[in-house]
Amino acid sequence: MAAREELVQRHLPLVRSLARRFAGRGESLEDLEQVGAIGLIKAIDRFEMSREVALTSYATPNIVGEIKRHFRDRGSAIRIPRNLKELSAKLGKAMERLTATQGRSPTIAELAAELDTIPEQVLEALEAGSARSTVSLSSGTNADDLDPMEIVGEEDEGYDRVEDRASLEPAIGTLPAREREILRMRFEQGMTQSQIAERVGVSQMHVSRLIRKSIDQLRDELL
């Protein structure tokens, strides 16, 4: 186990390097590095010394494949109008204000009244807040970018399908400590998003996003 950890640590610069090639396409570099690290761990777990190939060569397509899959799964063709973007940016603050003054999570109608808009706009803005822009994985952000597709090899072949589709447990160790703690507070201790937000020091909407993202990531790990 210590050797595995050491291998992971030793190859994290490779993950960072590959993740940077996908930066500027609508996902934070930190997120891409985390996703890439999952690909690295998978590669290490499946690596066989007898293949007579360097771990770096073996891991690269796995890391890139994991990042590609992340984009594919998060990708959305929705182009978000500016007014919705602006409303989405105001929602988090409005949510915090109303939760603080009312002592409970606000309704959609209350959020609409607070932001002087209609409930349908609030729902669209909530959705816009979680949407991602469409990206082409073959298009660089500048002329010097190496086309990510050039370094993509075969990915995921031979990955075992996990039989117990309903259990997210085996992959939970791949999450960052904060996300693991948030999941534990929500699903073991039964804390509400507002309570978690207060404990962790982030907004309720951010807690909501982290929970969804973590569960999505765990679920993807098992497919």
Next chain:
Amino acid sequence: MQPESIELTLPAGREWHAVARLVLGGVADRLNLSFEDLDDLQLAVERLLVEAASQDTVMLRIDVVDHGVRVGVGPLVERTIADALQGPDAEPGELTLRRILQTVVDSFGVEEFPEGGIVVRLQKAVRGR
């Protein structure tokens, strides 16, 4: 009084989940569900939609019931979901679909779909203000 129900058949791909979320949001607004309760309900439905990923389509049936909303998701052809939802509670430290649903909805159950597969029923109450 006419029962208030919405039936929605969706392609099973993840890119269509937003449509389900928006419809649930519209219903939640009419019922004065809080944002957190709506978010919980959306999470529960999304987890079940993900389990339908290998299918062409999946259906949502949303019923407005006394003091809350009931949502049916199905038919799901993956029968292991029924076993997982009806099996024993998760151990401490485990995160299973059953545990997620236990946390985010007030009750859930599994029913056989007449033409094959299962339908998972979720119920969420409107809390008093």
